[in-house]
Amino acid sequence: MRKVILWLSLVLGLIFTGLAVAQPTQAATVDNSLQEVKDKGTLVMGTSPDYPPYEFLVNRGGKDRVVGMDVDIAKKIAKDLHVKLVIKQMSFDSLLVALETHKVDMVISGMSPTPARKKSVDFSKIYYRGGQSIVVNKTDAKLYKDKNSFANKTVGAQTGSIQYDLGKKQIKNSTVKGLDKITDLILALKSNKVQGVIMEEPTAQAYVENDKGLAMVNGKFHLGDGENNTAIGFRKGSTSLVNEVNKSVDQITSQNLTKQYLADAGSYMKVNTKNTSMWHYAGYFGKGVEYTLIITVISVFFGILLGTLFALMRLAHNPLVHSVGVAYIEFVRGTPLMIQVMFVYFGIGLFINIPALTAGIIAVSLNSAAYVAEIIRGGINSVPIGQTEAARSLGLSKNQTFSSVVFPQALKNIWPALGNEFVSLIKESSIVSIIGVTDLIYQLKAVQTATYKGVLPIVVAMILYFIMTFSLSKVLNHFERRMRHE
Amino acid sequence: MSKMIEIKGLSKKFGKTEVLKDLNGTVEKGQVICVIGPSGGGKSTFLRCLNLLEQPTSGQVTFEDSDLTALNEGQLNQLREKMGMVFQSFNLFSNMTVIENVKLAPMKVKSMSSDDAQTLALKLLDQVGLKEKADVYPASLSGGQQQRVAIARALAMNPDVMLFDEPTSALDPEMVGEVLKVMQDLANEGMTMVVVTHEMGFAKNVADQVWFMDGGVFAEKGTPTEIFDHPQNERTQDFLAKILEA
Ligand SMILES: Nc1ncnc2c1ncn2[C@@H]1O[C@H](COP(=O)(O)OP(=O)(O)OP(=O)(O)O)[C@@H](O)[C@H]1O
Numbered sequence: 008m009r010k011v012i013l014w015l016s017l018v019l020g021l022i023f024t025g026l027a028v029a030q031p032t033q034a035a036t037v038d039n040s041l042q043e044v045k046d047k048g049t050l051v052m053g054t055s056p057d058y059p060p061y062e063f064l065v066n067r068g069g070k071d072r073v074v075g076m077d078v079d080i081a082k083k084i085a086k087d088l089h090v091k092l093v094i095k096q097m098s099f100d101s102l103l104v105a106l107e108t109h110k111v112d113m114v115i116s117g118m119s120p121t122p123a124r125k126k127s128v129d130f131s132k133i134y135y136r137g138g139q140s141i142v143v144n145k146t147d148a149k150l151y152k153d154k155n156s157f158a159n160k161t162v163g164a165q166t167g168s169i170q171y172d173l174g175k176k177q178i179k180n181s182t183v184k185g186l187d188k189i190t191d192l193i194l195a196l197k198s199n200k201v202q203g204v205i206m207e208e209p210t211a212q213a214y215v216e217n218d219k220g221l222a223m224v225n226g227k228f229h230l231g232d233g234e235n236n237t238a239i240g241f242r243k244g245s246t247s248l249v250n251e252v253n254k255s256v257d258q259i260t261s262q263n264l265t266k267q268y269l270a271d272a273g274s275y276m277k278v279n280t281k282n283t284s285m286w287h288y289a290g291y292f293g294k295g296v297e298y299t300l301i302i303t304v305i306s307v308f309f310g311i312l313l314g315t316l317f318a319l320m321r322l323a324h325n326p327l328v329h330s331v332g333v334a335y336i337e338f339v340r341g342t343p344l345m346i347q348v349m350f351v352y353f354g355i356g357l358f359i360n361i362p363a364l365t366a367g368i369i370a371v372s373l374n375s376a377a378y379v380a381e382i383i384r385g386g387i388n389s390v391p392i393g394q395t396e397a398a399r400s401l402g403l404s405k406n407q408t409f410s411s412v413v414f415p416q417a418l419k420n421i422w423p424a425l426g427n428e429f430v431s432l433i434k435e436s437s438i439v440s441i442i443g444v445t446d447l448i449y450q451l452k453a454v455q456t457a458t459y460k461g462v463l464p465i466v467v468a469m470i471l472y473f474i475m476t477f478s479l480s481k482v483l484n485h486f487e488r489r490m491r492h493e
Numbered sequence: 494m495s496k497m498i499e500i501k502g503l504s505k506k507f508g509k510t511e512v513l514k515d516l517n518g519t520v521e522k523g524q525v526i527c528v529i530g531p532s533g534g535g536k537s538t539f540l541r542c543l544n545l546l547e548q549p550t551s552g553q554v555t556f557e558d559s560d561l562t563a564l565n566e567g568q569l570n571q572l573r574e575k576m577g578m579v580f581q582s583f584n585l586f587s588n589m590t591v592i593e594n595v596k597l598a599p600m601k602v603k604s605m606s607s608d609d610a611q612t613l614a615l616k617l618l619d620q621v622g623l624k625e626k627a628d629v630y631p632a633s634l635s636g637g638q639q640q641r642v643a644i645a646r647a648l649a650m651n652p653d654v655m656l657f658d659e660p661t662s663a664l665d666p667e668m669v670g671e672v673l674k675v676m677q678d679l680a681n682e683g684m685t686m687v688v689v690t691h692e693m694g695f696a697k698n699v700a701d702q703v704w705f706m707d708g709g710v711f712a713e714k715g716t717p718t719e720i721f722d723h724p725q726n727e728r729t730q731d732f733l734a735k736i737l738e739a
């Protein structure tokens with residue numbers, strides 16, 4: 008019991024020290040947000056490109072590019088500010104955290120300026136006003152008139168979105184199913200998991216135009232001021248930047264530029280849907296496989312390196328070293344990889360700006376290290392004590408005994424388990440897609456958005472994962488067999 | 494005769510249980526000591542205290558004029574190489590071939606060249622009758638063969654004394670003889686040996702001294718004739734009676 012308490016206090020102590028240091032320095036009282044952007048010469052836009060026609064990916068010659076109305080707006084703003092536009096993709100959920108942690112300067116992602124959001128975000132003027140629609144299967148279209156037809160039914164909406172709240176509050180007795188991606192919601196609709204999907208009118212329009220199986224219904228929701236409008240989000244206190252951007256927004260409104268932007272988006276969407284064969288998107292999948300492999304291989308390498316270190320720490324006789332080893336291993340194994348990924352990207356990102364890929368690799372490596380440490384420790388402990396005694400009785404030192412006798416034998420037990428860890432990392436690394444690393448899962452979603460096809464990209468990704476894990480297992484088995492002599 | 498090992502007031506506790514109680518004894522150069530006694534009496538612990546695989550709780554073990562209990566790790570490693578040890582469960586290194594098992598310590602500890610170690614190892618394997626098994630892995634050998642390799646491995650460090658802990662107890666009966674033969678040859682060549690054993694025949698024929706251990710003490714010490722033919726201590730008599738019955 009005393010031991011347990013010791014470990015707990017050690018772990019908690021570590022976290023609190025981390026947090027104390029991690030407190031973001033209070034927002035500077037002086038607002039130099041505009042000057043900062045001008046000084047660095049770039050304007051970083053955060054967006055979740057799965058929301059046509061606002062923002063989505065197009066595939067041009069195997070390369071994907073974020074396009075859509077919001078991108079055109081961002082381009083105009085950057086041009087007016089005389090800076091370069093940089094687009095960062097990530098999931099909708101991560102956008103505001105990214106804003107807060109200085110990963111992006113602004114968020115343009117079809118976002119409505121709700122009172123709740125206004126508490127933590129400064130918004131520009133409204134640049135687009137649209138209604139909220141409900142997309143349904145065409146076969147059921149006659150059943151639904153407006154939101155009230157969905158009483159006692161299940162509807163879908165993006166997690167954390169306005170539409171989600173609308174569904175909860177304004178449809179009687181409804182169940183609202185929240186998913187991260189519109190593409191997944193459409194898939195849920197088609198498989199009758201939900202009867203309708205609430206989304207903004209232009210988006211609904213885009214889906215219906217591109218998928219003959221879908222129809223749309225005007226939701227006729229009671230929309231508050233913020234709820235049918237779209238604006239640009241900024242860090243709290245960026246008044247100077249907001250004011251400057253509002254000048255561009257005013258122009259957009261007065262010249263009705265969104266009409267042109269939406270037309271452009273529409274033509275891009277036709278490019279996408281012209282060729283929806285998976286071959287056409289081989290480049291997407293290829294890139295996804297490449298990133299998944301890069302993350303896995305580098306993480307395995309550092310995982311083994313650090314894992315060995317932590318295993319030795321845990322086996323050490325020095326009580327302090329031992330406890331640190333135990334605390335690390337237990338803590339990492341006791342928290343989800345997803346949270347670790349977010350912690351590294353957003354938390355550590357407060358001090359040093361690390362790219363998403365690096366953050367993903369760091370998090371996966373640190374996570375893997377804990378599991379590798381246990382594999383190595385188990386392998387070392389499984390070598391019979393008699394082997395050590397025999398070596399010591401011959402005059403071998405502790406180190407000689409370890410390197411010549413114990414470790415080579417431990418390795419034989421460690422190898423297969425390490426191989427399994429390698430294989431499972433290929434699968435588990437997929438979690439990094441939440442911070443926008445373009446691994447296979449991320450690309451799968453991109454292809455789903457681009458092609459309006461739900462299932463086929465999943466099948467392709469599944470097969471690709473299987474090919475990777477299966478061939479790796481085969482290779483590892485081969486080495487394992489070669490190591491087994493006796 | 495000169496003293497090889499001298500044990501003075503040796504005690505060993507595991508936690509609160511006192512396993513060895515104030516042991517004294519002397520092993521002369523060239524002597525063969527057989528330690529016999531009932532299970533759990535402390536024989537293995539005693540033997541392991543001689544080369545400090547087990548740290549004595551108190552008392553002294555003097556080997557060739559050095560008090561082992563006062564040495565540091567490095568000095569201890571140097572003296573351990575002169576005390577070969579053979580275990581009940583052989584403990585051959587399973588990741589190495591037979592000859593690699595024998596060569597390891599001379600190369601690592603004495604920095605012998607691989608060629609010299611090879612020559613030495615082949616000579617020793619020949620001595621225990623296993624030259625032709627040099628390149629196989631231990632797992633493919635019988636128990637008796639493994640134990641003979643273990644003896645060769647210990648001899649490769651050219652030890653001044655050999656410690657045996659029930660070297661034949663884990664063997665099928667038909668293999669006991671081949672191992673005892675190797676040990677008998679060693680004794681005949683003048684090797685100093687401390688042997689924990691249940692082989693009363695071996696003790697009778699080969700030992701210079703038999704130490705009977707029970708409950709952590711040497712209940713009786715004497716020549717094989719004294720111990721086997723005229724045991725004085727009641728516990729010795731009981732033990733021998735039971736052994737002979739079996
Ligand atoms: N590492 C240890 N920790 C605690 N107790 C131990 C340890 N090693 C041995 N003992 C105890 O010390 C006593 C003596 O054990 P030891 O192995 O020396 O007896 P032995 O005479 O060799 O017996 P056997 O003939 O069965 O090998 C036993 O009661 C045993 O349980």
Ligand SMILES: [Mg+2]
Nearest residue numbers: 536537538659
């Ligand atoms: Mg024993």
